[in-house]
Amino acid sequence: MISARGLTKRYGAVLAVDDLSFDVEPGAVTGFLGANGAGKSTTMRMVLGLDAPTAGTATVGGRAYRDLPSPLREVGALLDPRCMHPGRSARAHLRWMADAAGIARSRVEEVLELVGVGHAADRRVGTFSLGMRQRVGLAGALLGDPGTLLLDEPLNGLDPEGIRWVRALLQGLAREGRTVFVSSHLLHEMEHVAQRVVVIARGRLVDVLDVGQAATVRVRPASTRLAAGLRAAGATVTAVEDGLDVEGVPPQRVGEVALEYGIALHELVERRHGLEESYLALTGVAS
């Protein structure tokens, strides 16, 4: 689990991260959403011990990153795929990482194949596209088979096939019980990959959303008897145009109430709240 408590980073007069507290639980992909410059990368760098917080703490599995006895085996991170020596091959890049972490070199070959770079492993990284570098960076993050992954904008530069592959990879890793924390400024990508989203704006926590959990049931006709019955069943009912928006009860219950009252339904549709409208509403409030 990743925990931040009162995490703050100030650069001179600029407050990049402001008293940020959140938890990232294992077993799910947790998104880290915010506009460019909202403080996502700075927060991740503080969690990973690259930047020292001005105040507050960040821990992984209850310990500061610097205190982890074998960091690469516990936490895999991809922050900036450009951070590789352009003159070194992908295989050599992963080999020095494996050597520094005391990981067998045979694992390098495994992760190269896993990320689909095996065929180009001896090419210099400087000749790679951004998408290929992302894959090499992901290989580095997976090298120690860690229980926790922190990935900063891992979909940048990937082609559609690569994006689908990363989505499936991250969701698979989360299903295995790992903690997966992924930042992005792309709402629709976050909606596809994450189950929970930590939303920040201007360095401050705005909210933690469960993606696609909140739902509204739209029914027609806009019967006042049906509205009363649904309210009696514990729902919140709002009249809209020629129908009713029902919150607080599942769609099956709405259908059962309609049957009890002998009302023929013309429409019963579940509408999940989009992350976009939630995000915009939240950050609109924040700004």
Next chain:
Amino acid sequence: MIRAEWTKFTTVRSQQWLAVGAVAASPLVALLLVVSLPVTQGRGIGALPAAEVVGAGLLGVDAAAIVLVVLGASIGGSEYAVGLAQPTFLVTPRRGRVVLGKVLLTAAVAGAVAVPAVVLGPLVAQLVLVGAGLPAAPVDGALLRLAAGSALGPVFYALVALAAALVLRSTGGGVVVALALLALPTLASWIPGLDALAAVWPGAALHGVAGVDQDVGAAAGALSLLGWTALVVTAAVWQVRVRDV
């Protein structure tokens, strides 16, 4: 940690070429210096003491030292120039270990280059003497001490370049600082009052170890050199540890 630094070194061609270039620079510059002795000294090689001709050949090590300064600075500076510091400190968050790994690698590579450099330079001078039909200079204790002392210089200045590059986060900065320290005794001698510090500079310590500077003995020179090395390495460890990556 040392294995990781060795893997980094052996997988970037430019750094290996610098090491090869440093070995090659010594005999080439030695040959240039020895054959130009008649011009620079105003006397033919036959009129000069053989030890002086071999001493001129040993100055080829200075050329190797300059190339090793670039190599040392590159080992430190490339971490920041290409952003490699980020994965490096993610893998090894105890940053002092990374610096010490680089120090050991740089010392080992510079030492491995300096030894053939101090052998090849004088060897070229001896071959020139023999080729001119003159007797070779005797390989005595003084010459061996001079060679051993000369081999320490490139190692020391490569370490200074490494440390400065880590502190300044710049390969160029590392090169400039190491060359400035190399030139410091000369620069300081131009400023009245500072010539009193002549014995303190690392150049004097190296001359003491090599037996060139009789005012600074071998033991005092070695101690001074250790002190300078500890100072620059400590500064690098401290700066790398306290600053954000």
